[in-house]
Amino acid sequence: MTKYAVISGSTRQNSLSEGVAKAIVAGLPEGSEVNFLEIGNLPLYNQDLDANSPAEYDEFRAQVAAADAYIFVTPEHNRNIPAALKNALDVASRPWGQNVWAGKPALVASQSIGGISGVLAHHSLRQTLVFLDVHAMAQPELYINTSVTSDMETGEVTNEDTKAFLASAGAGFAEYAKKFVD
Structure with missing residues (x-):
C-alpha cells in the first residue's frame, strides 16, 4: 500500500490547509498509510549544521524519505x-x-480566503518541486477559496461539493502515484 506524507504549509492549529488536506486524504484508497508531517518544529535550515544535523532535521528527512508520495x-x-x-x-x-524528495509524485493544493485562492503560492511551490525532481500531478489544479468552503474556526471543509471535489482529487492522485510506486 502506498505511503503518503501530507505537508501543510500552515503551522497553526485548526488550519484551513489541514482541513483541505484531510478532505483530499478522504479520497485515498482504504488502508492507505497517511502521515501528516510536522514542519513547525524544524530549526531554520543552516548549511553549517550539515556536518552535525539537529535531530529534528534527521527525523524529518527520514519521514520524507519513507513516503512514496506527497x-x-x-x-x-x-x-x-x-x-x-x-x-x-x-x-x-x-x-x-x-x-x-527526488523522484516521487506529489499533489499540490493551495487555499486562501482571498479570491485568487493562493494561486501564486501554488505555482511558487510547483516551481520549487520541479527543481527538487518531484513529479507534481498537473490536473486537477486545486485552488480552494476557503472563505466560502470551510469553517474558519475548525479549518474543516464544510461545503459538500468541495469535499467531493477534493476527495476525487485524492482518488485521482492515488492513481497517478501508482506510476511511481513499485
Whole structure:
C-alpha cells in the first residue's frame, strides 16, 4: 500500500490547509498509510549544521524519505509559500546531493480566503518541486477559496461539493502515484 506524507504549509492549529488536506486524504484508497508531517518544529535550515544535523532535521528527512508520495497544501503568505514550508523543502533537500524528495509524485493544493485562492503560492511551490525532481500531478489544479468552503474556526471543509471535489482529487492522485510506486 502506498505511503503518503501530507505537508501543510500552515503551522497553526485548526488550519484551513489541514482541513483541505484531510478532505483530499478522504479520497485515498482504504488502508492507505497517511502521515501528516510536522514542519513547525524544524530549526531554520543552516548549511553549517550539515556536518552535525539537529535531530529534528534527521527525523524529518527520514519521514520524507519513507513516503512514496506527497500531498502539499499551502496557504499564501505575501504572494508566496509560508516560510515554514520553504524551510521544510530546504531541510529535506540538503545537504547538497542528498535530496530525499527526488523522484516521487506529489499533489499540490493551495487555499486562501482571498479570491485568487493562493494561486501564486501554488505555482511558487510547483516551481520549487520541479527543481527538487518531484513529479507534481498537473490536473486537477486545486485552488480552494476557503472563505466560502470551510469553517474558519475548525479549518474543516464544510461545503459538500468541495469535499467531493477534493476527495476525487485524492482518488485521482492515488492513481497517478501508482506510476511511481513499485
